[in-house]
Amino acid sequence: xxxxxxxxxxxxxxxxxxxxxxxxxxxxxxxxxxxxxxxxxxxxxxxxxxxxxxxxxxxxxxxxxxxxxxxxxxxxxxxxxxxxxxxxxxxxxxxxxxxxxxxxxxxxxxxxxxxxxxxxxxxxxxxxxxxxxxxxxxxxxxxxxxxxxxxxxxxxxxxxxxxxxxxxxxxxxxxxxxxxxxxxxxxxxxxxxxxxxxxxxxxxxxxxxxxxxxxxxxxxxxxxxxxx
Amino acid sequence: xxxxxxxxxxxxxxxxxxxxxxxxxxxxxxxxxxxxxxxxxxxxxxxxxxxxxxxxxxxxxxxxxxxxxxxxxxxxxxxxxxxxxxxxxxxxxxxxxxxxxxxxxxxxxxxxxxxxxxxxxxxxxxxxxxxxxxxxxxxxxxxxxxxxxxxxxxxxxxxxxxxxxxxxxxxxxxxxxxxxxxxxxxxxxxxxxxxxxxxxxx
Numbered sequence: 001x002x003x004x005x006x007x008x009x010x011x012x013x014x015x016x017x018x019x020x021x022x023x024x025x026x027x028x029x030x031x032x033x034x035x036x037x038x039x040x041x042x043x044x045x046x047x048x049x050x051x052x053x054x055x056x057x058x059x060x061x062x063x064x065x066x067x068x069x070x071x072x073x074x075x076x077x078x079x080x081x082x083x084x085x086x087x088x089x090x091x092x093x094x095x096x097x098x099x100x101x102x103x104x105x106x107x108x109x110x111x112x113x114x115x116x117x118x119x120x121x122x123x124x125x126x127x128x129x130x131x132x133x134x135x136x137x138x139x140x141x142x143x144x145x146x147x148x149x150x151x152x153x154x155x156x157x158x159x160x161x162x163x164x165x166x167x168x169x170x171x172x173x174x175x176x177x178x179x180x181x182x183x184x185x186x187x188x189x190x191x192x193x194x195x196x197x198x199x200x201x202x203x204x205x206x207x208x209x210x211x212x213x214x215x216x217x218x219x220x221x222x223x224x225x226x227x228x
Numbered sequence: 229x230x231x232x233x234x235x236x237x238x239x240x241x242x243x244x245x246x247x248x249x250x251x252x253x254x255x256x257x258x259x260x261x262x263x264x265x266x267x268x269x270x271x272x273x274x275x276x277x278x279x280x281x282x283x284x285x286x287x288x289x290x291x292x293x294x295x296x297x298x299x300x301x302x303x304x305x306x307x308x309x310x311x312x313x314x315x316x317x318x319x320x321x322x323x324x325x326x327x328x329x330x331x332x333x334x335x336x337x338x339x340x341x342x343x344x345x346x347x348x349x350x351x352x353x354x355x356x357x358x359x360x361x362x363x364x365x366x367x368x369x370x371x372x373x374x375x376x377x378x379x380x381x382x383x384x385x386x387x388x389x390x391x392x393x394x395x396x397x398x399x400x401x402x403x404x405x406x407x408x409x410x411x412x413x414x415x416x417x418x419x420x421x422x423x424x425x426x427x428x429x430x
Binding site: 048198 | 243271274276289304308
C-alpha cells in the first residue's frame with residue numbers, strides 16, 4: 001500500500017508521553033517562526049526596515065484584515081493574535097511540504113497533512129468560539145441555541161459541530177491530497193512534471209491558511225455579534 | 229529585463245527543488261521507491277494534545293516576540309506622529325503669527341519712514357524760506373544803510389562845498405573891490421552867490 005511517507009509513528013518518549021514525528025516537525029516550525037519573530041523585533045526601530053518592516057506588515061495586515069471582518073473592534077483586538085497565530089502556523093506548516101524531502105523522508109511530512117493536527121486546530125477554534133460567545137454575552141449566549149425557536153436546538157447544535165468539522169476536514173483534505181498527488185507524481189515522473197503542481201501548491205497552501213483563518217474569524221464574529 | 233530575470237530565477241529555483249527531491253529519492257533507493265509508512269491512525273490523542281500544546285506555545289512566543297513589541301511600537305509610532313503633526317501645526321501657527329507681525333512691522337516702518345521724509349522735507353522747506361527771508365531782510369538793511377550813508381555824505385559835501393565857495397567868493401570880491409567888505413555887504417554877497425552856485429550845482 002502506498003502511504004507515501006505518511007508515517008504516523010512515535011519518534012521517542014518524553015517520560016510516559018509518546019512524541020510523534022509530526023510533533024517534532026511542529027516544534028521545528030514553531031522554532032522557525034519564533035526565531036524569525038525574535039530577529040524581527042529584537043531591535044525595534046521607530047522607522048521600520050528590513051525584517052522588522054516585513055514582520056510588522058504581516059502582523060498589521062492580519063490585524064486589519066480581522067478588524068474588517070469583525071464588526072466589533074474590541075473583539076478583533078482580543079482575538080487577532082490567536083487568528084494571526086493560526087495563519088502563521090498553518091501557512092508555514094503547509095509550505096513545509098514543499099521543502100525537498102517532505103513526504104520522502106519517512107516521518108517528515110507537513111503537520112497539516114495529518115488529520116490529528118488539523119483536528120487539534122479545529123478544536124481550538126471550536127472552544128474559542130464558545131468561550132468568546134460566553135465572554136461577550138454571558139449566559140445570554142445560551143439563548144442563541146434555541147433561536148429562533150426551541151425546535152431549532154438540534155440544528156443549532158449540529159451547526160456548532162459542523163463548523164469545526166468542516167475546518168478540520170477541509171484543511172486536512174486539501175493538504176493531504178496535495179501531498180499525495182505530489183508524492184505520486186514524483187514516484188511516476190521525478191523530473192519537471194511535479195514542478196507545475198508545486199507551483200499550484202504554493203497557491204493552495206496560502207489559500208488554505210487564509211480560508212481556515214477567515215472562517216475561524218467569521219465563527220468568532222458570529223458568536224460575539226449582535227442577535228444572540 | 230528585470231522581469232525576465234525574475235521569472236528565470238523562479239524557474240531555476242523550481243527546477244532545483246524538483247531535482248533536489250528527485251536526487252533525494254534516488255539516494256534513498258536507486259530508483260524512486262514507494263516510501264514506507266503506514267496510514268496515520270485516528271484519533272491519535274497524544275498527537276492532538278501535543279498539537280494544542282504546541283499551538284499555545286507558538287501563541288505565547290508570538291505574544292512575547294511579535295504582538296506585544298509590535299503593538300507597543302505601533303502605539304509609540306502613533307504617538308510620535310500625532311505629536312509631530314501637532315508640533316507642525318503649532319509651528320505653522322507661529323510662523324503665520326510671525327509673518328503677520330513682520331508685515332505689520334514693515335508697514336509701520338514704511339509709514340514712519342514716509343513721515344520722517346515728509347517732516348524732513350517740510351523742515352528743509354521752512355529753513356529755505358527762513359534763509360531767503362533773512363537774506364532779503366539783510367540785503368534791504370544794507371541797501372538802506374548805504375543809501376543813508378550816501379545821503380549823509382552828499383549833505384556833508386554840499387555843506388563843505390558851500391563853505392569853500394563862500395571863502396573863494398569872498399577872496400575874489402576883496403580882490404575886485406580891494407577894500408574890506410562890510411559885514412552888511414559880505415552877508416548879501418555871500419547869500420546871493422551861494423544861491424546862484426547852489427542852483428548851478430544842483
